[in-house]
Amino acid sequence: MATDPLGIAEARSQLGTLVARAVHGHQPTTIRRSTTERAVLISEADYEELLRARRELEAGHVAEAITAHARGEREMMMTYDSKEALYADLGLPTPGERS
Structure with missing residues (x-):
């Protein structure tokens, strides 16, 4: 409510x-x-659940990107200079950034 x-x-x-x-x-x-x-x-428990859900959502996006790359439907860099570059390539907000 x-x-x-x-x-x-x-x-x-x-x-x-x-x-x-x-x-x-x-x-x-x-x-x-x-x-x-x-x-x-x-509550801390609710906060932890939100973090867990966000990690699962991000993992799903990563898995989709990898699958699309394997099918040749998506180009990806093979090495990254920073965590920010990796997240940007996957279309994800960097940790701590509002999604």
Whole structure:
């Protein structure tokens, strides 16, 4: 269930409750600092699940790219100067970059 974002001062005053809600109820809370700066408070377990899902999605993209290359449908560089170059060639955001 989505709720309206909380201002940072209000979130600070309710932090214990918000953490308990995230951990025990798996309910995320969006916190806004301004109209453009927002963050989401979630449990560590939910965060780990999101990271796991992202890795699986990225692995699927890599497998697809390798299969397409093997069929001759995609050109790929065979060596990379950096991790960023590899990710760019595969069409993936670099780790830490917003996808």
